[in-house]
Amino acid sequence: MSAFASRFFREVLFPPYEFKEVIRQCYAIGNKSLGLVGITAFIIGLVLALQSRPTLVEFGAESWLPAMVGISIIREIGPVITALICAGKIGSSIGAELGSMRVTEQIDAMEVSGTNPFKYIVVSRIIATTLMIPILVIIGDAIALYGAFLAVKMKGAVSFTLYFHQVFESLEYTDVMPSFIKSFFFGYAIGLVGCFKGYFSKKGTEGVGKSANSAVVVASLLIFIIDLIAVQITEFLGLI
């Protein structure tokens, strides 16, 4: 896979550039995943606030709930949950699509017609996931914070303005930036693994199924590994 990854960097730098295909993939990936990411984020935010509140009440720290929920979502839960959802949705879809293209000789047909299939299919998809996952993370974070606000509001009187004021007051640049940066790596990993598994799919429908399946498994595992590395780097730089 490392050879595949380094080929991506070689191909992405040199023309011809497949702008149209990148935009098409960005739209497809973002649009397809937005609903699922939104619903999941909303539920996670809501449940997180509901589950955390009793403990904070016990310690007389209920007023810390918006800050706690905000930091949890922005730093960790938002990016990781969004990336895992996308690994399932986008990673499997890319793995199956490319696997099917391999099996039905569409990739060969592209090569014969003078197109570099790696650049057209792989590079465009990896760029699209790398760019779209951070955007989905931002949207997911916002929806999760809103879900948490509804949970807080259900249990006590708090205004929308006050809640979000408390959330943003507790957040610092060092909370937002590392999680935003790591989400690019999540996106890259999802695209890379999906494309790699699909591009080298074995012949037959079984091969396509296996590609889709292992794309999800490997991408999910990579997300946790990247997260662990990101936390170590953040700690090393004194940003925690």
Next chain:
Amino acid sequence: MNAFNKSHPMFDAKSSHVIEEPIIQIEHLVKSFGDNKVLTDFNLTLHRGENIVVLGRSGCGKSVLIKCIVGLLNYDSGSIKVYGSEVRDLSQKQLDELRSKIGFVFQSSALYDSMTVGENLEFALRRHGKKLSVQEVDALIRETLDNVGLYHAKDLMPSELSGGMRKRVGLARSLVLKPLIMLYDEPTTGLDPITSKEISNLMLQMQLKYHTSSIIISHDMHCAEMTADHMAIMIDGICYAEGSFEELKNSKDQKIKSFFE
């Protein structure tokens, strides 16, 4: 036999031309996949205007042969010269240039299933670096789809097409670039006898219209009988026998006879 068989005057006229201009020369070709030696010492020559049918049992390496010709697979040793150029020695740019002269019809048609029929043809046209206006592209797509009788299906998705229609679109996608050589990978496999005959006829009509030379990989004897000027039988990775359909049909060799039984 249809009107385009070897006894047709056009083909007689071509056959004198044939001997002078070899356009694909394959010599001592060897290709293995791990321990599995698929092509052991394969030799074949395609001349201008000629249709060669390569017959062989399933899995004997027929598709591997034509994939080596277009550089989709690398061969271990031997030589494949197309228009005098050794395929293995070509740079990517030269290979792309060569591929623009070759039409490849895949066994599964290999239509891009996220694109309509028209877009499938347009993709091929746009990718070969020919600067064409929108009107020129539309006209070429219309002409080519008309030739295969499928202009009405221009806006359909490949999933909406029948097996025969997919083969026709696959053929149209190759022909839209006006290639000089056509490589057909089992063009009639999976089709009913009537559709199979239609596709074989279409291949001949297109050859006359576009003046192409073809290598047709098949194990369909009816297709071979209709389309072949010359036939090669592949057994154990070598070109076991060559000749006209009639010559091979009347052969006393048991291995050759088994193809015609």
